[in-house]
Amino acid sequence: MAAIPAERYTGASIKRSEDPRILTGAGRYVDDIKLPGMLHAAFVRSPLAHARVLSVDASAARELPGIVAAFTGTDLEAMTVPGPDALMALLGGAGPTPEFTLLATDKVRFAGDPVAIVIAESRYLAEDGCELVDVEYDQLPPVTNASFALDPSSPPLFANLGDNIARPHSRNEFGDVPATFATADRVSDFRIDVHRHQNMPMEGRGCVASYDGGLGVITVYTATQSVHVSKIAVAMRLGMEQDKVRVLAGDIGGSFGLKIGASREELAVAAAARAVGRPVKWVEDRGENLTTSGQAREESFDVRAAVSNDGDLLGLDVNMVIDTGAYPGMGTMVPGIVEAMLPGPYKLAALGFESTAVTTNKASYVAYRGPWASETFVRERILDLIAKDLGLDPLEIRLRNAAPRTDPPAVMITGRPLAGVTTRESLERIAQLVDFPAFRRRQAEARAQGRYLGIGVATFIEAAPGPRSPEVPSGPMGTEPMRLRLEEDGIVTLFTGQMPHGQSHETTLAQIAADEFGVPFEQVRVVTGDTDVVPFGLTGGSRSATMAGGVALHGARQLKAKVIDVASQLMEASAQDLQITDGQVWVRGDPASAISVGEVARRAATGRFAPGLDANLEVEAAFDGGEGGWSGGSHCAIVEVDVETGIVTVERYVVAEDCGALINPAIVDGQIRGGVAQGIGAVLLERSAYDQDGNCQSATLMDYLVPTACDIPRIEIEHLETVPLDADVNFRGVGEGGMIVAPPTVVNAIEDALAPFGARIYEQHLPPARILELIAAADSGQ
Amino acid sequence: MVEITLRVNGTACTGPAEARKTLADFLRDDLNLTGTHLGCEHGVCGACTVIVDGRAVRSCLMLAVQAAGSEVTTIEGLAPDGGLGVVQQAMWDSHSFQCGFCTPGMVMQAVAFLGDHPDAGEQQIREALSGNICRCTGYQSIIDGVLLAAKRSRGR
Numbered sequence A: 001m002a003a004i005p006a007e008r009y010t011g012a013s014i015k016r017s018e019d020p021r022i023l024t025g026a027g028r029y030v031d032d033i034k035l036p037g038m039l040h041a042a043f044v045r046s047p048l049a050h051a052r053v054l055s056v057d058a059s060a061a062r063e064l065p066g067i068v069a070a071f072t073g074t075d076l077e078a079m080t081v082p083g084p085d086a087l088m089a090l091l092g093g094a095g096p097t098p099e100f101t102l103l104a105t106d107k108v109r110f111a112g113d114p115v116a117i118v119i120a121e122s123r124y125l126a127e128d129g130c131e132l133v134d135v136e137y138d139q140l141p142p143v144t145n146a147s148f149a150l151d152p153s154s155p156p157l158f159a160n161l162g163d164n165i166a167r168p169h170s171r172n173e174f175g176d177v178p179a180t181f182a183t184a185d186r187v188s189d190f191r192i193d194v195h196r197h198q199n200m201p202m203e204g205r206g207c208v209a210s211y212d213g214g215l216g217v218i219t220v221y222t223a224t225q226s227v228h229v230s231k232i233a234v235a236m237r238l239g240m241e242q243d244k245v246r247v248l249a250g251d252i253g254g255s256f257g258l259k260i261g262a263s264r265e266e267l268a269v270a271a272a273a274r275a276v277g278r279p280v281k282w283v284e285d286r287g288e289n290l291t292t293s294g295q296a297r298e299e300s301f302d303v304r305a306a307v308s309n310d311g312d313l314l315g316l317d318v319n320m321v322i323d324t325g326a327y328p329g330m331g332t333m334v335p336g337i338v339e340a341m342l343p344g345p346y347k348l349a350a351l352g353f354e355s356t357a358v359t360t361n362k363a364s365y366v367a368y369r370g371p372w373a374s375e376t377f378v379r380e381r382i383l384d385l386i387a388k389d390l391g392l393d394p395l396e397i398r399l400r401n402a403a404p405r406t407d408p409p410a411v412m413i414t415g416r417p418l419a420g421v422t423t424r425e426s427l428e429r430i431a432q433l434v435d436f437p438a439f440r441r442r443q444a445e446a447r448a449q450g451r452y453l454g455i456g457v458a459t460f461i462e463a464a465p466g467p468r469s470p471e472v473p474s475g476p477m478g479t480e481p482m483r484l485r486l487e488e489d490g491i492v493t494l495f496t497g498q499m500p501h502g503q504s505h506e507t508t509l510a511q512i513a514a515d516e517f518g519v520p521f522e523q524v525r526v527v528t529g530d531t532d533v534v535p536f537g538l539t540g541g542s543r544s545a546t547m548a549g550g551v552a553l554h555g556a557r558q559l560k561a562k563v564i565d566v567a568s569q570l571m572e573a574s575a576q577d578l579q580i581t582d583g584q585v586w587v588r589g590d591p592a593s594a595i596s597v598g599e600v601a602r603r604a605a606t607g608r609f610a611p612g613l614d615a616n617l618e619v620e621a622a623f624d625g626g627e628g629g630w631s632g633g634s635h636c637a638i639v640e641v642d643v644e645t646g647i648v649t650v651e652r653y654v655v656a657e658d659c660g661a662l663i664n665p666a667i668v669d670g671q672i673r674g675g676v677a678q679g680i681g682a683v684l685l686e687r688s689a690y691d692q693d694g695n696c697q698s699a700t701l702m703d704y705l706v707p708t709a710c711d712i713p714r715i716e717i718e719h720l721e722t723v724p725l726d727a728d729v730n731f732r733g734v735g736e737g738g739m740i741v742a743p744p745t746v747v748n749a750i751e752d753a754l755a756p757f758g759a760r761i762y763e764q765h766l767p768p769a770r771i772l773e774l775i776a777a778a779d780s781g782q
Numbered sequence B: 001m002v003e004i005t006l007r008v009n010g011t012a013c014t015g016p017a018e019a020r021k022t023l024a025d026f027l028r029d030d031l032n033l034t035g036t037h038l039g040c041e042h043g044v045c046g047a048c049t050v051i052v053d054g055r056a057v058r059s060c061l062m063l064a065v066q067a068a069g070s071e072v073t074t075i076e077g078l079a080p081d082g083g084l085g086v087v088q089q090a091m092w093d094s095h096s097f098q099c100g101f102c103t104p105g106m107v108m109q110a111v112a113f114l115g116d117h118p119d120a121g122e123q124q125i126r127e128a129l130s131g132n133i134c135r136c137t138g139y140q141s142i143i144d145g146v147l148l149a150a151k152r153s154r155g156r
Helices: A019-023 A061-063 A073-079 A086-091 A123-131 A146-150 A177-183 A227-238 A265-275 A286-292 A335-341 A372-391 A394-401 A421-434 A438-449 A503-519 A544-572 A596-606 A665-684 A737-753 A768-779 B023-030 B086-093 B101-118 B122-126 B140-154
Strands: A039-045 A052-059 A065-070 A114-120 A134-139 A164-173 A186-197 A206-212 A217-222 A245-248 A278-283 A298-307 A313-323 A350-358 A452-467 A480-486 A491-498 A524-527 A579-581 A584-587 A590-596 A618-623 A628-641 A648-658 A715-719 B002-008 B009-016 B051-054 B055-058 B071-073
Touching: A019 B086, A019 B101, A039 A123, A039 A265, A039 A286, A052 A073, A061 A065, A065 A073, A065 A123, A065 A265, A073 A114, A073 A177, A073 A265, A086 A227, A114 A123, A114 A164, A114 A265, A146 A313, A146 A350, A177 A298, A177 A313, A177 A350, A186 A372, A186 A665, A206 A265, A217 A227, A217 A265, A227 A245, A227 A265, A265 A278, A298 A372, A313 A335, A313 A372, A335 A350, A335 A372, A372 A394, A372 A452, A372 A737, A394 A421, A394 A452, A421 A452, A421 A648, A421 A715, A438 A452, A452 A544, A452 A737, A480 A544, A480 A596, A491 A503, A491 A544, A503 A524, A503 A544, A503 A648, A544 A579, A544 A584, A544 A590, A544 A596, A544 A618, A590 A596, A628 A737, A648 A665, A648 A737, A665 A715, A665 A737, A665 B140, B009 B023, B023 B051, B051 B101, B055 B101, B086 B101, B086 B140, B101 B122, B101 B140, B122 B140
Parallel strands: A039 A278, A217 A245, A313 A350, A491 A524, A648 A715, B002 B071
Antiparallel strands: A039 A114, A052 A134, A065 A114, A164 A350, A186 A298, A206 A217, A206 A278, A298 A313, A452 A628, A480 A491, A480 A618, A579 A584, A584 A590, A628 A648, B002 B009, B051 B055, B051 B071
C-alpha cells in the first residue's frame, strides 16, 4: 500500500485563513472601500412614529457648500422602478403587498423612517445637510403594540391594506386536537411573551455604489449575506438588466440575519450614485443601526397544554401573534416555521396552531439567528411550568416526552421525520456532566444562607439541513452550487455563493476540499462575494456546513476525477491506478512517477488529448443535502440571583450538542458559544424598547445593552457521537442552535432559583428590575 | 482647518484636520489606516481603540486636534515587519475571533493592558476587556488568546 496521509484537515481545529489579515487591520470591510471622487450619503429620518408627510424642502441643504445633491422620497420614486420589497417578491409572501417606497413619500411609519438622502463631499457635510432639510409632518396616532394593531379601529399604516394585519389569521390542526384535549387529565393555560430584541452586529449596514455611465454598469460594494440577492434587488429597483449590476462584498462585521439582500437605504444610495455620476458611500451609524436597521421577535403565545398526570405532554393549542414592525417582511413568514417546529423532538400527538402577523409603528422585523426560536422557548418553558405543577424534575419530564429513536423514525405531528435525533442522549449526557443531586444539596445550603441558585435545562432541534423526506424531493434545503477549478499553479479554487460574515468558510470549505482532492490546505482558495464569478447562494439558516461543505466534498471529488482522467493520458497510466495526495498525482506503488497537479493543469491547458477527453479542469457541482439530518442538543445553566439587586449571574453553562461530523471543532465551538452569549444577552440585558409614542428608547449601546466579557461564563461543550444518515456528508449546521436554546435554558434556571418565592415566569426578558418585580409579586402573594 | 502633526506607528504625519474631526476619522480617512474600526461612535464598543502616548484610547471620542504632538499606535503598527505580534499570534492560535470587526480594538486594548499587567489572571483580563464588545464569540476564545499571550510573554 502506498503511503496515505495520516492526518486529515477535516475534523481538526485548523487555524483560520482569515485571521492574518483580520489581526493586522488588513481586513477589507465595506467602510474601508475608497473610490476616486467618492461622495458620502446621510439620511434625513422621521422623528415621529406615524405621520403624514406634508412637505419635504431640501432647497437649503442643496445650497450648502459641499452638498452635491439631496433627494426626497418622491425624487427617488421618479429615479427608480416602483415595486414591492425585492426580498419579499423573491420569497413570494402571501397576502396583499403593502406600499413600498425606498424613502417615505406621503407617510412615515416609524421613528427613523428615511425621508430624504443628502449626498455630500464628506460624511460630516452630509449630516450638516440633513439638518437643513425641512420636513412638515401631520402626526397620526401611533400603533405601538400588537393588541392595538389587532383592533380594527387602529389607524392603518398602509392604506391599501385597510387594517394593520400583515398576514391574516389562520388556523391549522395536526392530529386530533379536540379529542386530545377532551381526554387529557389536565389542561393548563399559559401566556408566553418574547420581547423585541435585535442583531446588533459590530458592523452596521453600509455600501458604496459606483455607476459607470459609459458601460451602463453599476458596481455595489456592500455587506450582505448574499451578493446575488442584493444584485437582484438593485437590478429590480434601478430597472437595470442583471448583467449590468455587479455586487461585491469583502469582510463583513457580523450580521446574524440582518443583512439579507439590499436594504431600502442601500437601494437609495445606488439610485443616487447613478443620478450624480460619482461613487457614493453610506455606512450607518450605531443610532441608525439600533433604531432603523430592523428588530426581531416580539411575539406572544396563548398556549393551552393537554397533559397527563404522569407528565406526558399530549397536545398543544397555540395562538401566536407576531409584531412585524412597520414594513412587513420576513416576519410574516415566521409563524409558519414556528408551527412546523413547535413539536420539537417530543412525542406530541396533537397541535392546534393559529397565528396573525401585525404591522406597527416600529422598526421592521428582520431575521435574527433562529428567527423561529420562540417555538423552543415556548415549548421548553411550558415543560418546566408543567413539571413544577406535577412535581417532576426538568430532566425527567423531557426524557419522558422525547421521542425514542426508532426505525423507521418517529415523525413530528407536523410532518417531519425525527431521523437520527439524539435528544435523549444529549439529556443523559447533561445529567452526567452536571451532578444534579449535588447541585440540589448545594442549592439547599445556599438558600439557608439567603443565596438563590437555580438550574435550568432546555433542549432543541434545528432543521440544519433537516431530514430528507418524500414530500420535499428537491432536498431539505434545495440545491447548493459550487464551481471548482484547478489552476495552473496547482491551486484549487472554490467559487461559492456562501457569503461568510464570521463563519470562517475560507477555512472550513478549504479543509474539506483539500482532503477530498488531495492537496495541502494552503493550496485551496475560497472565492466569495462577487456576483460576476460566484454562483447564487446565501449564508443563512445554518445551511453552509451541510450544503456548502457537501458541495465542496462532491465537487472536489468530481474535479479530482477529471484531473486523473487527464493525468492518465499524460502519464500513460490507467486512471484506476492513479491517486492524488499532497498535491501530486502518482501511480499507486510508484512514488517516482509523481507529477504535481499544477503540472497536470499546465499541460491540460496546452496539450492535445484524444477526442472525447474533457481537459477543462473546472467543474460545476451541486449538492442537494443528501440524506440530511438534524442538529440539536441540550443545554444546562446554573445561575445565581441576587434577590436584593435583581442581578443574575450565570455561574456555569454546559452544552451537549450534536451537529453531526465536525469540520473544525474550534470554529464549531465558537459558533455555539457566540449563540449562547446572544441568548444570555437576550434574557438578561437586551431589549429594543419603545415608549407609548413609538420613540425607540434603545438608540445607543448605553441603552441597548449587550453582554461583555464579564457577563458570559466559560461555556463547556461536549459533542455527542452523531448518527450518520448520509454516506459522505454528515456535517450539520450549528449557527443558530446556541441562540435558539440559551434563552429557555437561562429562564428555566432563573425560575428554579426563585422557586422559594413561588415565582412563575412567562416571559423571556428578565433584567434586574423585572427580577425584583417577580420577587415582590411573589412576596405579596400574586 | 487646523494643521496638526503627530507620530503614527513611528512615522511623523502632518495634515489639516477640521476641528470637529475625530481621531478615528483622521486615521481612517486622512491616513488610510482603516484597521481602526468604528463600531458605535459613542465610546461604548471599543472597536476604535488605539494607543495614544502609551494609553488605550477610544479614537471615536478623541478629536484629531487633541492628538497633535502625540505618539499614536494603531493595529497596523503592532508588527511593522508584516508579521504578528505576541498578542496577535496568540489570538490566531486561540481561534479568538470570527467576523473580525471588534478585533483591532480588542487587540489594542489587550496589548495596552498586558503591557501594564503582565501577570494578569483571567478575571482581571475579563474586566480589562469588558469595555470592548464582541458580538460573535462569547469572549472565551478572546480571553484564552490574551491568557496565552501573557503566558508566552512571561516565558521570555
